[in-house]
Amino acid sequence: MAQTEWLLLLAPVGSIIALGFAAYLAFSIFKMDEGSDKMKEIAEAVRIGARAYLKRQYLGVSIFFAVVFVILLVLALMKHLVIFVPFAFLTGGFFSGLSGFIGMTIATKSSNRTAAAAMKSLNSGLRVAFSSGAVMGLTVVGLGLLDLSIWYYFLDWFYASHPIPIGTDKITAITSTMLCFGMGASCQALFARVGGGIFTKAADVGADLVGKVEAGIPEDDPRNPAVIADNVGDNVGDVAGMGADLYESYVGSIVATSALGVAAGLGVPGVTVPLVMAAVGVVSSIIGTFFVQSKEEAAQSVLLAALRKGVLASSLLVAVISYFLVRATLGIEHIGIYWAVISGLVAGVIIGLCTEYYTSSGFKPARFVAEQSLTGPATVIIGGIAVGMMSTAIPVIVVGVAILASYFLAGGAANFNLGLYGVAISAVGMLSTLGITLATDAYGPVADNAGGNAQMAGLDPEVRKRTDALDALGNTTAATGKGFAIGSAALTALALIAAYRDQVALYGKELDLSLMNPNLLVGLFLGGMLPFLFGSMTMRAVGRAAGKIVVEVRRQFKEIHGLMEGKAKPDYAHCVNIATAAAQKEMVIPSLMAIITPILVGLLVGVEAAAGLLTGATVSGFVLAVMMANSGGAWDNAKKYVEEGHLGGKGSLAHKAAVVGDTVGDPFKDTSGPSLNILIKLMSMVSIVFASFVLSYSLFK
């Protein structure tokens, strides 16, 4: 199988293609019409605010990374870790942060251009916003592949000339080191998701509560001092946060699969398949972007179909090429691995369709929630929660079927490790089209900002109507992206538990992973509770941060004379600063909890309890995350459905009730819910990295 050596080169090549195409798209966006001076000015304000936020965020995170780097270095010197782990931790964090930064920069440069394009036609607007999303999607996969390629080739070179750790071979040494990458990316992702999520919802809720509810001015009115902060929030939370998040999922699934491939005795080909499949996904995603086109003034379902066509085209391409890839690298005897990939790919598509069904106002569930608004806010809330809870059934069943199918198709009945490899690679299959799924996802906030830009710049209401149509779609695609992130996390769960077991086994301890082990059961219970605790913390954080914005907006309305009459300008920057400071402060405790809990449980209740903790958190976190994302999406679209003129339309009592649902949904879908998959994976990563340390000092051995 000598051909696998050159095949592996496709990984860096894919990375370069992704980054190159992203750069090409970015420059073609830059060349587009920026709109009027007013539009440029507004976009500039948002851009400055977003930069300021990220600068502060990265500063805080840097300190955290420095501290953890030192801790990891000490652990490495104590021989609890391979010496490369602390450095891999840094690059993982760096590239994850960079993905978010680039995506956000493009997004903030695209909002006014999208608004300007929407002045021409809906399709033009869609193209600009979607291109911006595609830059983000391709940057994430490009940087991910770059990081992986650099480390792979570096370690390959290093171990060629240096002694390989005792009791292992070169490829095992490489993959077990690369497995620990994930922690840096996960940490960065958690901070980005939680901090960004708190910022965006605090600004959004704060702006709405005082502006819309108290002062009675429309959304995105330039007189609202929090309006820029609200737009900044879309970028730092929904773009930068999501980018870091999916970077982590992407890289994490590939390294976990590689490690298991080696453990299954597949050698270098076992590493080649996931890496090259990711590269195949890059090219397929790029081709898929050309399928995204819309006719003029299309209904939401038509727009959605346009995006779906792009995703399906990419999926189909990956499905076809992967067959030859698996055949060429692993041989026809392992063609079951190919079917495992297909399981993941199909599961991803079904989860996407299911999310669409439960959140898009084109279908029954969101309309049901909208109808509940006729009997007031209480029934809207109950309806939305019920829809969200109901929506968990299909994704869980689909993931369950995918796990079993990929396990047995890959040959798990005869060889357990091969089955595990199959399950892990199904997650890679699900995420292989990330370039385009993330594009459909990241385009939402751009459309949202374009709407804000159009409103503030006083453009023709028709433009706003077009951007609103694009934005409504964004709610559904955003929920889909979250479904992918959490679905792949659930698929990766088995791989991560196995990785943890193997890591512990390296230090001479055989894990008793039976449900009858009371320590493990207690770990399961604790793990099942953590997502709820984490959700509570982040929701309350949003509440507190929003409270500060409310106070500030009220102050400005009172103290700045002529503001309401449009004669004086509000102090936008101050609101941005307050939201920034609040988000930075509030993100610390939940994030630290995620990092410390698995270590603490391991030390106090034992390594089996830590394994239980990870599993329990995945079990309840999976369900809770899907529920929160879909409830939030359904509420948001139910509100938009009423605003389109149904059930009494804007200003009716039903509309007021629907707004309550939307506000409750905000932290559900944009703060607490999407952080849960990172919580789960970060805890796994921490457990793996600290396995030797915990084992040495645990009370239960």
Place this chain on the structure above:
Amino acid sequence: MAQTEWLLLLAPVGSIIALGFAAYLAFSIFKMDEGSDKMKEIAEAVRIGARAYLKRQYLGVSIFFAVVFVILLVLALMKHLVIFVPFAFLTGGFFSGLSGFIGMTIATKSSNRTAAAAMKSLNSGLRVAFSSGAVMGLTVVGLGLLDLSIWYYFLDWFYASHPIPIGTDKITAITSTMLCFGMGASCQALFARVGGGIFTKAADVGADLVGKVEAGIPEDDPRNPAVIADNVGDNVGDVAGMGADLYESYVGSIVATSALGVAAGLGVPGVTVPLVMAAVGVVSSIIGTFFVQSKEEAAQSVLLAALRKGVLASSLLVAVISYFLVRATLGIEHIGIYWAVISGLVAGVIIGLCTEYYTSSGFKPARFVAEQSLTGPATVIIGGIAVGMMSTAIPVIVVGVAILASYFLAGGAANFNLGLYGVAISAVGMLSTLGITLATDAYGPVADNAGGNAQMAGLDPEVRKRTDALDALGNTTAATGKGFAIGSAALTALALIAAYRDQVALYGKELDLSLMNPNLLVGLFLGGMLPFLFGSMTMRAVGRAAGKIVVEVRRQFKEIHGLMEGKAKPDYAHCVNIATAAAQKEMVIPSLMAIITPILVGLLVGVEAAAGLLTGATVSGFVLAVMMANSGGAWDNAKKYVEEGHLGGKGSLAHKAAVVGDTVGDPFKDTSGPSLNILIKLMSMVSIVFASFVLSYSLFK
């Protein structure tokens, strides 16, 4: 250890004492002042409605029981079950239903008497309502002990003269048969909780939406056609439903412990301890009731302290007597078992205190929720959910500590089965004081109904104020009862998984219960999702049923002339009928799902997946149940706090927002949340009973 033979006689003796004291209390309530004719008339209407509901419910349930009885009989004839199981299924269901029926009869006879007593003083009102609750509590434990005693002595006699099944001994044959009792009690409990829960909340929400919100008449106004249905609901849901629920928990924990005691090689003494400890709990509970006294016009915290004193006194008594019991039956070498009991007892007390903290308006969390009402309904909802989620941490940690403590104190490190026995008996310890904890719980609906009675009969507002004080307390004690039910379910989880494993082992299959088993992991995911799906179904059922009430109340307001002026009487009975029919219809699908899912998963994904399913459902169901109960309690008390005149008081915008929270909390705390522990246990029971059948026909073997 010959003395254990006569000690076991304490179980039927305890049963007789419980039932005797309950009868004494009931007759002393009957002798009390019934109040004015108007009061009698209202109470009579509620009584008739509640009877009508239960009659219809029991009719439907009888058909279900007949069908299942036949199925079980066929399975028994096919040798998949012992022949006694179908009959034990019937008695379990019968006694569970009888507990609910008696409790409800007393409750409906006590509401007007409580109102009449509250005319004299707060303490008199408290005494009547609490006595009514005590009748219920003692009936549940008395009938539970009776059912257990009858079967124990019958099987003991039977196997003395008939051949014992091959490969086992007499006591094992007895306990493994008794283990299957639970299914009848669980089925009855699920129907009672779900049906009653749907009825009570549909009537409540329906009455409020049209009466309070649309027509602007006060709560419990006799002009509201749904007002009697609302009061009936408190009785059929919160009394009859809860009685059946806790009967099931109580009996289930005792039989599971007995079976494990025998498996641990403790023989008859292993059965004696849980049964006699239950009898000790009866006497302690009766003594505890005498500690419940209050001064006049006391604050909520003082009233709460009065109830708490009763519970603590009982707990202390159980703690002391159990020491001698364990020492006498199991000997000093097993004194660790005693400490396991204490672990459960202490865990129960802490869960109770924690529930108080998170739901009582005397503490920060409920006040925090109340303060959120100043910024509107959305923040109330977010606040309540956040509080509920946060409140899951301590109960989960406490249960975790109790599991580990009881396991290791009982000697699990040396003998796994002994450890299991310890965990199981800690649940018996937690539930040993059920006589009094259930009394504090069941007294709430009586106080609530007394308030309705006082309002409708036009008594002095001072009386209503007193019953309101009693009722507010009821919200907290009700949440405590739910905490006990779910906490004991979590403690029993390990025992039930072990019982399932042993049952499967009887048919020659060794379960691979490792987390690395993909089928088991898929079962875990499916199980984790079920409580959410179940919650969604029951919440939507409440919504649909409430919708029917809304339509009917609107119709009566429109069609009955002179109703609003008080000249004509509404047709109360018709509302009761509609709620009854709706509840009966809506309870079928969720209940069937609970019964069919474990069989289906076992058949399609294997017995290991079924074990995973049970565990996953326990993990997420435990957390979700605590969250729903405590969010609901906090919202309800936050509303009451505002109504007491804080933050703007009745009629303010804050009050309106708080009412939204309360309405959302209704199905949370009274329908979906409290059904979850039964869902978990019923699924375990079904799995155990159908183990042999599933094993024979499963696709995965």
